[in-house]
């Protein structure tokens with residue numbers, strides 16, 4: 001299968017002397033959900049900005065559907081990418097939730113009825129349709145993020161990038177957004193990039209790409225990543241609590257029935273043991 005997204009030896013620096021990305025190469029397959037992880041300042045948001053043409057590489061190339069991004073085709077390619085950022089308040093426009101959701105469709109040659117159809121579809125996907133006439137500024141943080149996601153979905157993107165979209169939300173709102181993302185994963189062909197420090201969100205990804213020291217330091221599954229302890233530490237990522245407990249038990253020479261039990265399995269084993 002041809003990759004949906006490809007970075008080929010991308011170099012990037014904001015200031016000439018400080019390199020942010022050095023020879024960064026990776027591929028994302030169509031329809032896949034990939035998590036992009038790395039310490040603060042490792043260049044995750046920079047990658048999102050390169051992919052959406054807000055920045056251009058100093059060296060190397062970025063391809064979407066085998067087409068190299070250029071200043072000429074950027075505007076067209078960007079229409080196929082939906083973005084949600086960290087801060088809910090940065091993404092509020094318009095007097096109502098519906099207007100906010102329609103915002104990205106203005107100037108896109110979308111007819112009025114089609115616009116209304118897409119706004120309804122997008123707001124239903126994030127369970128915010130009943131809030132369509134509300135003032136977006138008065139919503140909760142989690143609701144604002146769902147509206148921001150609806151705005152990204154209204155453009156019917158092929159690629160959806162969530163850049164720390166849940167990091168300012170409370171656990172309940174986080175979980176709601178994660179459930180919505182899980183439903184979006186069923187949507188055929190939608191490629192999703194989750195930029196995150198959140199372990200629960202990491203669990204949604206089929207593949208994880210980790211950045212460290214200006215480069216891709218790891219690609220693989222989250223379960224594989226949890227065995228790279230030095231890298232996890234450098235990336236300020238903690239192990240899921242159930243794995244941490246198992247490492248501690250193993251360190252005490254407690255024999256475990258299998259490697260990397262999930263939380264349910266661990267509880268089942270512990271309760272039988274006690």
Ligand SMILES: Nc1ncnc2c1ncn2[C@@H]1O[C@H](COP(=O)(O)OP(=O)(O)OP(=O)(O)O)[C@@H](O)[C@H]1O
Nearest residue numbers: 014015020038039040041042043044045046047164
């Ligand atoms: N506009 C800018 N001008 C100069 N340097 C910048 C700019 N934006 C980011 N940087 C620097 O580039 C590096 C990568 O930043 P980036 O925002 O991509 O990191 P990140 O991985 O998204 O971090 P975080 O987890 O904190 O969001 C950092 O060292 C940062 O200080």
Ligand SMILES: [Mg+2]
Nearest residue numbers: 044045046163
């Ligand atoms: Mg960032």
